[in-house]
Amino acid sequence: MPFDDPRPAPPRATPAAPRATRDARAIAFWLLGVAGMVWIMVAIGGATRLTGSGLSIMEWAPLSGTLPPLTEREWNRLYDLYRSIPQYELVNRGFGLEGFKQIFWLEWIHRFWGRLIGLAYALPLAWFWLRGRIPAGLKPRLLLLLGLGGLQGAVGWFMVASGFEADRTAVSPYRLVVHLGLALGLYAALLWTALGLLRPVPAALPEPAHGSVRRQVKAAAWLVVATLLAGGFVAGLRAGLDYNTFPLMDGRLVPEGYWRLSPIWLNLTANIAAVQFNHRLLATLAGLAALGASFAAWRRLPAGPARAACIGLGLSVCLQYGLGVATLLLVVPVWLGTLHQATAVLVLTAALAALHALRPAAGTRTDREPRGTGG
Incomplete structure (x- = not known):
């Protein structure tokens, strides 16, 4: 007669368990996608800084700024704004409207990509939330990440505004480091959360x-x-x-x-x-x-x-x-x-x-x- 196995029988799989695993993986891949977008944003930000394009847009317009200038009149209005800051007078004086457009487009792409990141995060978050597919205990962290993303946009404008001061032709190094550090912190939090969902057990x-x-x-x-x-x-x-x-x-x-x-x-x-x-x-x-x-x-x-x-x-x-x-x-x-x-x-x-x-x-x-x- 065989000995009885003293170990408890393994729990039977329930329909909820596979679904929870699928939900965790889906959220992980979504977060990895957003983290990849942040990675690209850091690269675009580097190109913007290296070309001196960051000060070309002097308005903080989260909604209306989504569209680029559509008329020659609007281009000239923005160019006139740019000509009022020290960077134009000391670095780019006389480079004309065509030169302005070159630096404008890179900064516009930088800001537009930031808006895309916000949509890529907020819309799936709302969908997962309303469908009840977010694992227990994860909602506060996802909301915190949403807040950090919004804060990053505000810090970005805070950095850009420092370049409009009378004695500057570039942004404040201190604000730039804060902006970069927050971007890297957001990226790290997205990646770490995704890895935790994909590999929950060490x-x-x-x-x-x-x-x-x-x-x-x-x-x-x-x-x-x-x-x-x-x-x-x-x-x-x-x-x-x-x-x-x-x-x-x-x-x-x-x-x-x-x-x-x-x-x-x-x-x-x-x-x-x-x-x-x-x-x-x-x-x-x-x-x-x-x-x-x-x-x-x-x-x-x-x-x-x-x-x-x-x-x-x-x-x-x-x-x-x-x-x-x-x-x-x-x-x-x-x-x-x-x-x-x-x-x-x-x-x-x-x-x-x-x-x-x-x-x-x-x-x-x-x-x-x-x-x-x-x-």
Whole structure:
């Protein structure tokens, strides 16, 4: 007579379970699509900044601004507005209506793409909500993401408005960094939420190797974030147009005049030499940390998504580092500068994918993160 199996019988599948899984996957793919649109938006924003197009539209018109100028009279009205700001007088004076149209269209595309992102998020959200297909506990997060998207639009105008001040030909570097940081934060939240829906249960990985690699990836990820924000100040100050040698800066490891501004802290955000050096230093540290984490994952983790994600982080950082050096040596051509900014989002994606794949399983001492939809 066979022994009775003491383990409880597995629960029978119910029609609700497969539907919940399908709903979670559908929402995840929708969020990934929106995140992809945000990624493109970051690239368009880089091109807008590099071409000096961001100040060409001087009106905040969320609804009426959806349509471009349709008459010659409207084109001339907008051109006259643009001719009233310092950028025209000091940078583009006399380039004519045709020159104005060139910079106008890129900024218009930038804003129009932002409106499309809003629709791509709000309309499916309403549909999922009304159909009752949003998993329990996820609604507050989705509403928060909607609010962050709206805030990003307002911050974008707040940034642009700084370029209309009497002593400026470009936007405030501080506001630019806030705008960039919020865009990257929104992208990260969309991606992390989607990954949590697709992979709600962490993979079982060997300890203590799992925790050791995770700590290394965390360090690399924070260095990546710091490098991205430092890059925002490089962009805001156009610091990439100076010190176009590598690895030295005017023949020195640390450039002369690093501490020339007073108070001292101002050098970290307003001194071209210091800002570029800091970006180089952080990028180098992030690269070394990512390569170290990749090597540790390759040696200590079994083949699978976690190890692949860690190796992907190392490869993406190497690619971005090479693009950064090339951008600097070639004195920031628009196409390469735009590619460098877009690849920064790739690095952030790789870091988040690695961290998500390395989440500790429930019941471990390092488990500090909620399971399920939160990732």
